[in-house]
Amino acid sequence: MQLGFVTAILPDYDLKQVFQAASEIGYDCVEVMCWPEGKDARRYAGITHISAEAFTESDVTTVRQLADEYDISVSALGYYPNPLTPDLEEAGKYTEHIQKVISASRMLEINRMNTFIGRDWTKSVDDNWPRFLETWPDIIQFAEQQQVRVGIENCPMSFTKDEWPGGKNLACTPAIWKRMYADIPSEYFGLNYDPSHLVWMHMDYLAPIRDFADRIFHVHAKDVRVDQHRLDQVGILAHPLEYHTPKLPGLGQVEWGSFFSQLNEIGYRGPVCVEVEDRAYEHSTEACLAALRQCHTYLRNFIPVGR
Numbered sequence: 001m002q003l004g005f006v007t008a009i010l011p012d013y014d015l016k017q018v019f020q021a022a023s024e025i026g027y028d029c030v031e032v033m034c035w036p037e038g039k040d041a042r043r044y045a046g047i048t049h050i051s052a053e054a055f056t057e058s059d060v061t062t063v064r065q066l067a068d069e070y071d072i073s074v075s076a077l078g079y080y081p082n083p084l085t086p087d088l089e090e091a092g093k094y095t096e097h098i099q100k101v102i103s104a105s106r107m108l109e110i111n112r113m114n115t116f117i118g119r120d121w122t123k124s125v126d127d128n129w130p131r132f133l134e135t136w137p138d139i140i141q142f143a144e145q146q147q148v149r150v151g152i153e154n155c156p157m158s159f160t161k162d163e164w165p166g167g168k169n170l171a172c173t174p175a176i177w178k179r180m181y182a183d184i185p186s187e188y189f190g191l192n193y194d195p196s197h198l199v200w201m202h203m204d205y206l207a208p209i210r211d212f213a214d215r216i217f218h219v220h221a222k223d224v225r226v227d228q229h230r231l232d233q234v235g236i237l238a239h240p241l242e243y244h245t246p247k248l249p250g251l252g253q254v255e256w257g258s259f260f261s262q263l264n265e266i267g268y269r270g271p272v273c274v275e276v277e278d279r280a281y282e283h284s285t286e287a288c289l290a291a292l293r294q295c296h297t298y299l300r301n302f303i304p305v306g307r
Contacts, residue, residue, distance in 0.1 A: 001263070002271045003296065003303045004029035004075050006220065008044040009276040009288045015049045016066055021289060023070035025296050026305075031114065031218070031273045034077045034101045036093075044277065050077065052097065052104040060107050075271030076112040076151065076192070076218050077105045082168045083139075084118030084131050094118070095135060099142050106146040113143075114151040114192040114218055117180070121158070121166035128170055129179075136184060143188045151192030151217035152180075156201070159241050172197060174208050181215065194220035194275065195254050200244040202236070205254065206262050213266035221299060222275040223252030246277040248291055250298040260302040272303060 004027050007018050015032070022030050033047040040046025050063060067073060079101045081094035098115055105113045117136065119128050143150045154177075158167030170176055171191075181189065193216050195205035209216065224246055231243035249256060263272075274295040276282075281291035 001269055001303045002028035002073065002075065003299055004031060004271050004273040005292055005295070006031045006078065006273050006275045007033050007049045008047050008078075009282075009292070010285070011047045012285060013049075015063070018049055019066050019070040019072045021292070022072045025289075025293050026300070027072065027292075027296060028305075029073040029075040029271050029273070031076045031078045031271070032074050034079045034104065034113075035081075036097055045080065050104065052077070052079075052100040055100070055104040055107060057107070059104075063108060074108065074110050075273055076110060076114045077101050077108075078114045080114070080116050080153065082116065082118040082157070083135055084120055084128060084170070085168070086120050086122070091118070091135070095139060098139060102139075102143050102146050102148045102150070105148045111148050112151065112217060113148055114153060116155070116157065116169040117152055117171040119157075119166055119168050119170045121163050121168050123166065125170060125176060132170060132180075133183060136180075136189075140184050140186045140189045144186055147188075149188045149190060149217045151190050153192040153220065154194055155197050156240075159239065161239065164239060172201075173203070174211060177208075177212060177215070187214075190215040190217040192218040192220060194222055195259055196220075196222040196224040196246065196252065199224045199253050200226055200240060206258060209259075209262040209266060209268075213268075216263075216266070216268060216270070218270060219263070219268070219272040220275045221249045221256075221272050221295070222277060223247040223249045223254045223256075225252045246279075248276065248278045248281065248298075249274065249295050251278070256299070256302055272299070274299065 034052045083094040152171045156167035156172040157169040198205040
């Protein structure tokens with residue numbers, strides 16, 4: 001396995017600074033954010049450390065030279081929009097950019113990109129399924145042609161009032177993953193697996209590692225704390241952030257020893273990238289770097305250097 005981090009936590013850094021920070025701390029890799037250039041209101045969105053808009057061979061050379069200079073690899077290119085949004089014009093733009101990120105991943109010979117399935121949050125899973133079948137077979141067919149594996153993060157994206165109740169990402173439970181892979185059985189269609197999302201939904205986060213071993217393309221290391229005293233006041237039907245808090249690995253309720261033990265059992269040898277979304281560490285760039293150092297120190301207990 002390789003230990004890395006998701007670059008969204010360093011929005012004010014350019015790619016060179018990101019690689020330099022990763023190298024100085026001791027990480028092996030980074031998942032690089034590739035949003036279209038421009039701002040986005042959502043937290044951790046709209047960040048462009050590699051622009052996929054008009055990616056050229058010159059850009060490939062630049063990225064490779066920086067990676068070599070700092071001895072840091074790129075685990076995946078990441079872009080997390082909602083391609084099933086009810087706004088069809090927006091959905092089309094998101095789908096088009098997903099394909100651009102897939103192409104950039106192929107040109108860099110990373111051959112891995114991560115994203116969301118998306119969802120119309122006002123509709124049920126069944127009512128979303130026709131849009132899923134209109135949109136995703138073509139994306140995955142394109143990824144197959146590019147020989148790029150697409151990892152879907154399992155975040156429900158149901159954290160704010162405008163995302164309630166359904167959330168903006170269908171792919172949040174094992175039952176839905178089974179349905180997705182039954183309808184699109186491509187070996188290029190898998191998971192960017194994050195255990196924290198299952199913890200706050202009161203689900204087993206270890207069983208999917210065994211059950212979907214051949215679909216786990218990439219892993220996010222994020223922890224979470226369920227605040228029982230708040231849950232006792234608002235119940236599980238409240239907005240999820242009313243009773244749970246994203247935390248750094250080791251500061252929440254994920255049992256990381258068991259988690260890595262299961263990854264080892266299935267023979268996983270891919271990237272594990274820290275996703276910092278702990279507000280206690282977001283008040284300055286130095287605080288974000290401190291979070292990355294703390295995560296590195298903790299997770300190196302489970303991922304030896306050079307393994």
